[in-house]
Amino acid sequence: MPTVAETTHLTAAPLTVLNDEEKMFQATVRRFARERIAPHVREMDEASVFRKDLLHEMFELGLMGIEIPEEYGGQGGNFFQAVLAVEALAAVDPSAAVIVDVQNTIANNVIIRWGNEEQKGRYLPKLARDTVASFGLSEAGAGSDAFSLATRATKHGDHYSITGRKLWITNAAEAGLYLLFANANPEAGYRGITCFLVERNFPGFHVGKKEDKLGIRASSTCELILDECRVPAENVLGEVGKGYKIAIETLNEGRIAIGAQMAGLAQGALDHAIAYSKQRQQFGKAIADFQGVQFELAQMATDVEAARLLVYNGARMRDAGLPFVTEAAMAKYFASQIAESTASRAVEIFGGVGFTKDYPVEKLYRDAKIGRIYEGTSNMQKLTIAKQILGDR
Numbered sequence: 001m002p003t004v005a006e007t008t009h010l011t012a013a014p015l016t017v018l019n020d021e022e023k024m025f026q027a028t029v030r031r032f033a034r035e036r037i038a039p040h041v042r043e044m045d046e047a048s049v050f051r052k053d054l055l056h057e058m059f060e061l062g063l064m065g066i067e068i069p070e071e072y073g074g075q076g077g078n079f080f081q082a083v084l085a086v087e088a089l090a091a092v093d094p095s096a097a098v099i100v101d102v103q104n105t106i107a108n109n110v111i112i113r114w115g116n117e118e119q120k121g122r123y124l125p126k127l128a129r130d131t132v133a134s135f136g137l138s139e140a141g142a143g144s145d146a147f148s149l150a151t152r153a154t155k156h157g158d159h160y161s162i163t164g165r166k167l168w169i170t171n172a173a174e175a176g177l178y179l180l181f182a183n184a185n186p187e188a189g190y191r192g193i194t195c196f197l198v199e200r201n202f203p204g205f206h207v208g209k210k211e212d213k214l215g216i217r218a219s220s221t222c223e224l225i226l227d228e229c230r231v232p233a234e235n236v237l238g239e240v241g242k243g244y245k246i247a248i249e250t251l252n253e254g255r256i257a258i259g260a261q262m263a264g265l266a267q268g269a270l271d272h273a274i275a276y277s278k279q280r281q282q283f284g285k286a287i288a289d290f291q292g293v294q295f296e297l298a299q300m301a302t303d304v305e306a307a308r309l310l311v312y313n314g315a316r317m318r319d320a321g322l323p324f325v326t327e328a329a330m331a332k333y334f335a336s337q338i339a340e341s342t343a344s345r346a347v348e349i350f351g352g353v354g355f356t357k358d359y360p361v362e363k364l365y366r367d368a369k370i371g372r373i374y375e376g377t378s379n380m381q382k383l384t385i386a387k388q389i390l391g392d393r
């Protein structure tokens, strides 16, 4: 047993202390968000469209291929860096953040982890360079109960024929590649679920209706229609029947990044509230001088810090190869809760103008709501946490 003195040099670094590379990366993304995205946030929200030129710049900056190895044209970074990017973008525009989130922590990750060499060589360079990707799991009848999906894949010689409809698919309007889940053996139940790499121009594939949403309006969310869509057998990702495993494990990781999106959003709302409280005068002084306002800001700052710690811890555990499922569920559950309350408090600190579209907090308040819904609702996160803490009974 080592003595206390012998272990003192083993002290771990505080979670929020970044190394030089991480600091530089974070500063670059923050600058891009502030200088390039911020001027267009309102217009993109109103138009419900993310500007093509900004998407192009996100590719140029390497933000769409953070974890893709350099040999495939990516940045060769890690998951924690993807989380830093999502967090920094969300403070300015949670729509930009979710575009980067789905591309990196979901789509690219799936191909890096489960794709064979030929699939990686075919798709990763495109995903790093100019091709947006989507993750198509949900359907009208399969949301929280995702594995009850009705989309079917039938093998005919060297290809599969896929028929069904997907709902709520992020990035679908812009995407060129879709990671699509269909059941290739319904008798086997969820063990028939298979992941396919579907290109936008495959025969029988269509992008359907785009949703008109409360928040993250510049991020596209569309229906996908597969009408006997012809997919080559070589486009099965991983093994036939292992799609459920790919989906579960990917979403476990993705949840940490949604936590980052929500922590970033909350930081953005807090920053706006601090600046406004120093500038707005009532009763002859800045409203920041009133203890009632200070206490609100103090609560918001504490909530944001706690959310960030959960998110960073989950991300660093994932990169260290440690089990992180409970931590990921906690990070998403808590960060989405405080994003909503922090954005709501920010609206109140702005008073009447906070309720208008002329100031940014109204949009952050609307954007916060999605955190408790996608990539597993808050109830589903609590089920995961409860299952872990209760153990076998």
Ligand SMILES: Cc1cc2nc3c(=O)[nH]c(=O)nc-3n(C[C@H](O)[C@H](O)[C@H](O)COP(=O)(O)OP(=O)(O)OC[C@H]3O[C@@H](n4cnc5c(N)ncnc54)[C@H](O)[C@@H]3O)c2cc1C
Binding pocket: 102, 134, 135, 136, 137, 138, 140, 142, 143, 144, 145, 167, 168, 169, 170, 171, 213, 221, 370, 373, 374, 375, 376, 377, 378, 379, 380
């Ligand atoms: C903007 C947006 C983007 C999205 N992007 C994607 C995407 O890119 N890819 C994709 O595949 N999907 C995506 N989704 C789908 C999303 O993941 C689902 O909406 C989500 O999982 C919830 O499913 P549902 O909408 O069918 O709700 P339901 O599952 O019908 O849930 C309704 C309510 O019932 C509760 N509930 C359900 N089951 C239980 C239970 N067992 N215990 C307790 N409570 C329960 C839920 O918590 C919720 O409050 C997106 C959705 C939205 C709105």
